[in-house]
Amino acid sequence: MIDVSIIGAGQTKFGRHNDYDLRELFTKAATEAVEEAGITAKDVQAAFIGNLSADQFNSQCHIAPLMVDFAGMKGIPSTKCEAACASSATALRAAILALESGQYDVVMAAGVEKMTDLSTAGVIETLAMAADQTFEANPGITFPGIFAVLAVAHMAKYGTNKEQLAAVAVKNHANAVHNPLAQYQKAITIEDALSSRMVAWPLGLYDCSPITDGAAAVILVRNKAARKYSDAPVKIIASAQASDTMNLCDREDLTSLAAARLAAQDAYKQAKMKPKDIDFAEVHDCFTIAEIIATEDLGFFKPGEGGPAVLEGRTQIGAEKTINTSGGLKAKGHPVGATGVAQIIELYHQLRGEAGKRQVSKADIGLAHNVGGTGATCCVHIAQRW
């Protein structure tokens, strides 16, 4: 089992940040994490930073040393990790491996993305680069289109319907009302979702996560040291990552993500747990269909039952399997490179019992499921209350 604890976390509000640039967003999250851990920036020995493409969004490569310098950590090894929307989960995993190697004692895992510097068209074009450029993006498909393909396949095979998709959005918006850092703290109805502007059938506007700026950071130490720093550290007990073909055409099944199933299997094995042992989860709902597929891939529901389950309220806070208390990518927002670490931060707050009105009453074990692109990467982490 993995020997790592979170001793501090920091996150910016997710949304449009006209007044802060990339390094300022990072610094805000990193400084909060450092302060909560009761350390100084100089105590951090290495950093791994998730980011999809500051190259495209902000004309800035090589962001890792730039970020740590600005946040007062000049000199430390700092590496950017990129795996599309799963970038900061891979950064978290790299940070965990670095701690497990014994070479470092205090490591930061973080993520940052500032997407609103580009036009919406520019964002869509950049995100499409996380699909296979040769076989998918260049021929013209964009991410809503790709996930619409998955949705149609799921509908055809299992009878999943638009009301079930809408129910994902309604639930996540309801949860986000109680998350002060969420991009949208606004409840919506099934009718709102069903009548929203069509993007790529069957996905309407409310089936899609938004364009977001934001940053998130956590400080990690080995368990033995955790109590020295924190009265309420949170253990990470499993960290798994898997890959798949990028091109949908090469996949055997469009109703499930093989990388998610592989990563989940590995994570459950590491934690010596089964899906039923998970009290709540943050899953990658970049589109509503993705949450339904995620709850099936993670073994929470049988294939085809994810849609009915959400419509029946079985994934609401306190129900059978609580999903996306934070509001998910859908309503909390999805600053691509920051999402993976932000999911872990939601687990951290829930497991410490400090999630306010969105608190899960029994929160002993939480799971985070972060997907890169259309599932060519998936990371699954499991965290536990001490």
Next chain:
Amino acid sequence: MIDVSIIGAGQTKFGRHNDYDLRELFTKAATEAVEEAGITAKDVQAAFIGNLSADQFNSQCHIAPLMVDFAGMKGIPSTKCEAACASSATALRAAILALESGQYDVVMAAGVEKMTDLSTAGVIETLAMAADQTFEANPGITFPGIFAVLAVAHMAKYGTNKEQLAAVAVKNHANAVHNPLAQYQKAITIEDALSSRMVAWPLGLYDCSPITDGAAAVILVRNKAARKYSDAPVKIIASAQASDTMNLCDREDLTSLAAARLAAQDAYKQAKMKPKDIDFAEVHDCFTIAEIIATEDLGFFKPGEGGPAVLEGRTQIGAEKTINTSGGLKAKGHPVGATGVAQIIELYHQLRGEAGKRQVSKADIGLAHNVGGTGATCCVHIAQRW
């Protein structure tokens, strides 16, 4: 001391590859590495891949799973690491940490870049993104300009001159004549270098590394297992990484890279060695001045002696301190994200005594020095013959 050995290496020819795309270049290098290790692609358990910006060069993010899928390793965790021109040295370091964590037994570290899909202007603009966009690139400075500033500072402080810069290019071109994978297998004279077209004074065309396509990959295992796979594995005995401010304006000294000194200090400490113990080194000569600074930062020569040393032939093959037997970035070529692993591969071949006409006679300990951007990242690795 680090417990990791290289058991296989593969590298494409460096240069312009009109007939191969990014994934094909990667697959060629990865397959060679796998075959030399006497394993199959399915035996590789995780991959870390260095790449500066396939985003900009090839409109492709999320390359890591795409590369491993194409190379027959579908399913494994695969993460892109980016730190500008030091990207694949950070990937190598992440791979080493992953092995040291005990979670994997067979790991690939690789790097790939296909730069020639863009125009020269596009390449220059992309590379400039590895400098501080806000304070350097946007105001208009490009990489030759930035390194020209370092050169002028070094000239002013130490009397370094254009003949000494030219001597770096002449030596590295001479070495590359014997490297069949080098971009330029062509000797040049001091006069050629001195009379080449001015790029940014004092740096002429022959002071600059070229625009290059290429890929490089190594297979790593822990030492205990190395002999199972290879009759002549090569040990990595130190792996260090450090960072610095990106913006030159924030640095105290322009004649030395603080991150290089920090990383070197750490690497020597890990290896329990001193600069005099290093038989030969691959150093980051993105511009000729960078090699002179590198040989000083690494402690091979005192500050200010790097220029005279190269002009006096003290860094030629078999002389006092052999530098860049491969031809260096200058003549071997510099496919940015592949350079760090390619340096390690040169150490590997030298330490196995298979470097042909560029073989160093006493090659027991080699060092690789890989710089990101203008020195905001530096990695130093030390490798040893078994």
